[in-house]
Amino acid sequence: MTIPKTPNQEYTMTVLSKITLRASLALVLLIVLGAMAIPDPTPSADASVVQDTTVITLKPVGEELKFDATEIRAKAGTTLKIVFENTSTIMPHSVVVLKRADDIETVGMAAMNAAEHDYIPPSEKDKMVAYTAMAAPGATVEVTFTVPPAGSYPYICTFPGHYTLMQGTLIATS
Numbered sequence: 001m002t003i004p005k006t007p008n009q010e011y012t013m014t015v016l017s018k019i020t021l022r023a024s025l026a027l028v029l030l031i032v033l034g035a036m037a038i039p040d041p042t043p044s045a046d047a048s049v050v051q052d053t054t055v056i057t058l059k060p061v062g063e064e065l066k067f068d069a070t071e072i073r074a075k076a077g078t079t080l081k082i083v084f085e086n087t088s089t090i091m092p093h094s095v096v097v098l099k100r101a102d103d104i105e106t107v108g109m110a111a112m113n114a115a116e117h118d119y120i121p122p123s124e125k126d127k128m129v130a131y132t133a134m135a136a137p138g139a140t141v142e143v144t145f146t147v148p149p150a151g152s153y154p155y156i157c158t159f160p161g162h163y164t165l166m167q168g169t170l171i172a173t174s
């Protein structure tokens with residue numbers, strides 16, 4: 001494209017408004033596409049490794065009974081720190097990593113009657129790999145533990161009624 005030697009005011013204005021219009025259309029398209037984007041079925045948490053400790057930050061999705069990451073990956077035998085930022089303004093939540101998926105129901109049900117233990121039932125602790133304290137709305141809790149042997153480990157929230165929906169999977173890699 002050659003630039004006219006004698007700048008034509010009208011030409012410049014036309015080009016500029018065309019560019020502006022195109023940019024606006026592109027922006028609108030981006031917004032529409034963004035709103036239409038299909039959520040990743042297994043969103044993964046961002047992980048950062050500090051001194052051999054993998055740090056993963058989890059949050060709830062708005063006021064839904066959902067973790068923002070439903071899959072966490074870490075190497076078996078390494079140290080994993082889960083930081084849970086409870087961004088909900090109304091609901092308490094926790095992160096409890098279990099040894100077996102078959103125990104989700106048992107632990108979830110037992111937790112309902114464990115208010116005095118912060119909804120971490122002492123009788124079921126042997127089924128847990130790790131657990132955070134119950135995070136009040138707006139609070140941040142964390143737990144640091146050694147990643148168990150290679151395999152899949154479910155994590156749930158043990159606040160009454162949340163465990164059926166509020167789940168994710170820790171994948172311990174070899």
Ligand SMILES: [Cu+2]
Nearest residue numbers: 093157159162
């Ligand atoms: Cu919860």
